[in-house]
Amino acid sequence: MGALYGATASAYFFAKLGGPSERAPSQRGEEILTIRAGGAVEAWIPPSHPRRESLLVRERLVEGFREGFVAMQGLIAHGRGECFDYLIGEQTTPPALEAERAAAAALLLAERPVISVNGNAAALAPRELVELAKTVGAKLEVNLFYRSRERELLIAEILRRNGAAEVLGVGDDASCTIPELFSERRRVSCRGIYAADVVLVPLEDGDRTEALRRMGKTVIAVDLNPLSRTSRAATITIVDNITRALPNMAKFAEELKGRPRDELSALAGGFDNDRNLREVLRYIGMRLEELAGRGITLELPKA
Numbered sequence: 001m002g003a004l005y006g007a008t009a010s011a012y013f014f015a016k017l018g019g020p021s022e023r024a025p026s027q028r029g030e031e032i033l034t035i036r037a038g039g040a041v042e043a044w045i046p047p048s049h050p051r052r053e054s055l056l057v058r059e060r061l062v063e064g065f066r067e068g069f070v071a072m073q074g075l076i077a078h079g080r081g082e083c084f085d086y087l088i089g090e091q092t093t094p095p096a097l098e099a100e101r102a103a104a105a106a107l108l109l110a111e112r113p114v115i116s117v118n119g120n121a122a123a124l125a126p127r128e129l130v131e132l133a134k135t136v137g138a139k140l141e142v143n144l145f146y147r148s149r150e151r152e153l154l155i156a157e158i159l160r161r162n163g164a165a166e167v168l169g170v171g172d173d174a175s176c177t178i179p180e181l182f183s184e185r186r187r188v189s190c191r192g193i194y195a196a197d198v199v200l201v202p203l204e205d206g207d208r209t210e211a212l213r214r215m216g217k218t219v220i221a222v223d224l225n226p227l228s229r230t231s232r233a234a235t236i237t238i239v240d241n242i243t244r245a246l247p248n249m250a251k252f253a254e255e256l257k258g259r260p261r262d263e264l265s266a267l268a269g270g271f272d273n274d275r276n277l278r279e280v281l282r283y284i285g286m287r288l289e290e291l292a293g294r295g296i297t298l299e300l301p302k303a
């Protein structure tokens with residue numbers, strides 16, 4: 001067999017746009033999704049493959065790297081995220097749901113909310129980022145740890161292709177600086193993150209999260225690692241995969257939209273990040289304990 005699995009980001013966008021992908025029976029008679037990108041057949045993933053979703057997501061990152069908007073370090077960060085996703089069972093946990101609801105309330109209450117977008121976020125959830133921004137009235141800003149003009153432009157283009165009317169943080173627009181950070185890492189849009197009262201930072205680095213907090217901003221982080229500095233420094237940390245967190249937040253925002261401000265304030269202000277992170281750790285601990293008790297090896301046919 002040749003290529004076993006994978007789908008390119010271009011293919012992903014094609015698929016989202018209703019582009020050329022096709023289904024055909026495999027040799028074993030099972031239906032296989034074949035995705036064509038740039039004329040070449042690049043991927044076969046049997047629908048029955050137990051890690052299908054995860055493999056598709058991984059390939060989106062790899063293709064983002066090939067296209068030049070995902071940083072090499074972003075691939076490593078993704079692997080770290082996958083590891084923590086295994087630990088929580090690759091589903092939204094009750095504490096994450098609570099954090100997503102509080103975050104939706106904080107974004108709705110904000111006067112100048114901004115959603116920060118890096119290469120991994122753009123590869124994993126471009127449409128969801130734009131949808132959430134529209135629902136809560138937030139601006140979208142390209143904010144890169146490893147900044148280059150090429151990456152900025154590519155990410156802005158992806159967001160526009162997914163319906164964004166305006167994308168901040170590209171070129172000269174990123175001319176304000178976050179104090180205490182060095183070089184390209186400190187550049188942000190004066191109309192965006194610099195002036196924001198609430199910033200959503202999916203997959204952010206610890207130094208920058210701390211710097212934003214020191215500027216007095218409410219920082220909402222999406223980070224699968226409950227032990228990262230980002231998770232521990234943010235105002236509201238959502239320990240969930242970005243692909244699940246953003247749609248959940250958009251759903252909560254829709255539900256909460258018409259509610260009185262004091263109800264939203266109670267939801268956002270009543271959120272205790274330390275307590276929530278401790279609940280996440282307990283959840284993981286209990287889950288591992290349960291799995292250890294039950295046994296986890298796969299049933300394989302006898303040779």
Ligand code: ATP
Binds near residue numbers: 204
């Ligand atoms: P920190 O700098 O906050 O201590 P770090 O240096 O380990 O953390 P970074 O590479 O700076 O990590 O940030 C990336 C973070 O994004 C990691 O904590 C990783 O777990 C998380 N992450 C990766 N993929 C996803 C995803 N799909 N959804 C949510 N979080 C993710």
Ligand code: MG
Binds near residue numbers: 204
């Ligand atoms: Mg880091």
